[in-house]
Amino acid sequence: MSSLASLPASSPPPLLLHNSLRPSPSPFTSLLPPPHPVSMYTCGPTIYAPAHLGNFRAFLTYDVLKRTLAKVYGRRVDHVCNLTDVDDKIIRRCRETGRSLRELTDPFEEQFRRDLDGLNVVPAKEYPRATDYIPEIVELIGELEGNGLAYERGDGWYYNTTAKEGYGTNLVDLSSRELPPSPPGTPPPDRDFALWKREKEGVDVPSALWDSPLGRGRPGWHVECSAICRSLLGDRIDLHMGGEDLKFPHHENEIAQSEGVRGREDRSGSEPFCGCWVHNGFVNIGGAGEKMSKSLGNDLTLSAECPGPLDKRAFRYLVVSSHYRSPLSYTPLAMDAARAALRRLDKLLAALDALPPPPDGGAAGPLSELCAASRASFEAALAQDLATPRAAAVMFGVVKAAEKELREGGGDLAGLREARRTLGYFDEVFGVFYLPPGEVEEQAGGEAPAHVAALAEARAEAKKGKDFGEADRLRGEIEAAGWAVADTPGGSFELSEL
Numbered sequence: 293m294s295s296l297a298s299l300p301a302s303s304p305p306p307l308l309l310h311n312s313l314r315p316s317p318s319p320f321t322s323l324l325p326p327p328h329p330v331s332m333y334t335c336g337p338t339i340y341a342p343a344h345l346g347n348f349r350a351f352l353t354y355d356v357l358k359r360t361l362a363k364v365y366g367r368r369v370d371h372v373c374n375l376t377d378v379d380d381k382i383i384r385r386c387r388e389t390g391r392s393l394r395e396l397t398d399p400f401e402e403q404f405r406r407d408l409d410g411l412n413v414v415p416a417k418e419y420p421r422a423t424d425y426i427p428e429i430v431e432l433i434g435e436l437e438g439n440g441l442a443y444e445r446g447d448g449w450y451y452n453t454t455a456k457e458g459y460g461t462n463l464v465d466l467s468s469r470e471l472p473p474s475p476p477g478t479p480p481p482d483r484d485f486a487l488w489k490r491e492k493e494g495v496d497v498p499s500a501l502w503d504s505p506l507g508r509g510r511p512g513w514h515v516e517c518s519a520i521c522r523s524l525l526g527d528r529i530d531l532h533m534g535g536e537d538l539k540f541p542h543h544e545n546e547i548a549q550s551e552g553v554r555g556r557e558d559r560s561g562s563e564p565f566c567g568c569w570v571h572n573g574f575v576n577i578g579g580a581g582e583k584m585s586k587s588l589g590n591d592l593t594l595s596a597e598c599p600g601p602l603d604k605r606a607f608r609y610l611v612v613s614s615h616y617r618s619p620l621s622y623t624p625l626a627m628d629a630a631r632a633a634l635r636r637l638d639k640l641l642a643a644l645d646a647l648p649p650p651p652d653g654g655a656a657g658p659l660s661e662l663c664a665a666s667r668a669s670f671e672a673a674l675a676q677d678l679a680t681p682r683a684a685a686v687m688f689g690v691v692k693a694a695e696k697e698l699r700e701g702g703g704d705l706a707g708l709r710e711a712r713r714t715l716g717y718f719d720e721v722f723g724v725f726y727l728p729p730g731e732v733e734e735q736a737g738g739e740a741p742a743h744v745a746a747l748a749e750a751r752a753e754a755k756k757g758k759d760f761g762e763a764d765r766l767r768g769e770i771e772a773a774g775w776a777v778a779d780t781p782g783g784s785f786e787l788s789e790l
């Protein structure tokens with residue numbers, strides 16, 4: 293369904309985003325104008341276990357902003373998303389299982405990519421692994437040392453946070469909020485963080501150790517993002533995203549590293565390493581508002597929670613139709629509502645797809661006018677810090693009007709065609725009209741597509757309610773879509789391709 297041609301480009305309002313560097317939403321600008329791509333870096337998963345639904349909320353937020361930039365603003369996006377494949381937990385699992393780092397992490401990288409496909413996420417340009425960037429990491433630490441920002445102590449190399457002007461004041465305000473001031477005469481609290489961890493006898497495993505001028509060891513977590521980002525996107529980027537829990541220390545540390553490797557003159561300048569930081573809220577479970585996280589042990593995985601194609605689409609819909617900065621309540625009720633919304637959309641789309649083409653030269657009616665106004669409202673909503681709940685309400689305004697037109701006989705074929713095109717345009721951003729990859733294979737094996745099955749179910753319902761006129765109309769739609777429906781005993785049906 294995504295093959296539908298986009299509508300002609302209009303001029304959407306400037307895109308305002310809640311940039312965590314600033315107190316209120318501000319216009320998004322890129323370092324280079326179009327046709328240069330927007331450079332975007334996002335923090336990816338640690339691949340020692342399946343990502344959980346809270347993680348996927350972040351990946352879906354990346355996806356909505358990326359699609360908005362591409363489809364509404366016509367910008368190409370160079371997106372890099374790292375995979376953390378070395379840390380304490382991974383090393384412990386390697387030791388416990390006797391597997392090498394690659395043997396342990398490869399299956400989780402594959403699963404992560406499968407899950408992203410299942411959620412219809414537009415792939416990043418690259419998914420680099422931290423351990424493929426060891427030389428770049430070592431080089432970056434060497435430059436930090438040259439600038440007086442990295443030093444060696446017992447177990448490795450550390451970042452000297454007290455030597456970095458403005459440390460901890462970009463995305464959070466450590467000085468006023470998070471730490472009491474140090475009493476006079478005492479050293480400031482130690483915020484220094486590890487850049488390179490020297491080998492620990494009996495703890496580390498050979499597949500997670502590298503020889504380097506810094507000593508035999510492995511990188512700390514924060515430094516991988518700075519090194520990968522610089523290697524693949526350059527010294528400065530347009531957009532950086534992650535969950536709000538990454539603001540501190542991870543993203544503050546990234547800023548300290550990425551700005552710390554600049555020359556002295558450059559460092560005193562006011563240009564940030566990244567001009568726009570966007571952070572999404574947590575996923576809460578049930579009504580109690582408990583945050584989902586691996587450490588709390590309530591990390592629900594996509595495959596367990598959303599086994600079927602409609603479940604995956606429903607989770608996507610639930611996330612993309614909620615505002616990315618608000619906490620998201622993941623409850624059975626919310627998922628049921630999302631499934632119901634999708635069934636309604638599928639049914640309408642199937643009906644619209646089955647309509648004959650409109651006659652030439654018809655004047656634009658009220659439905660066409662509503663579609664044009666809705667397109668503008670949809671773009672205006674996204675431009676207001678990605679107000680997707682409002683954008684979804686605009687979409688359902690079109691759904692309601694098209695359903696009404698169909699109920700009343702469907703005479704305005706030009707308007708209904710426009711409604712179909714408009715819904716296709718909205719879906720360029722929402723991305724909910726799709727069949728997850730596993731389902732496509734089944735379909736190739738002779739299964740009817742979901743929208744045809746939905747029509748057949750609606751026909752069975754109509755027959756049960758003795759609405760034979762409606763049942764006949766739906767049979768016509770099913771046949772127009774290239775399928776025959778036959779009744780079977782017990783009120784069920786079979787579909788076969790015509």
Ligand SMILES: [Zn+2]
Nearest residue numbers: 334335517542
């Ligand atoms: Zn990161």
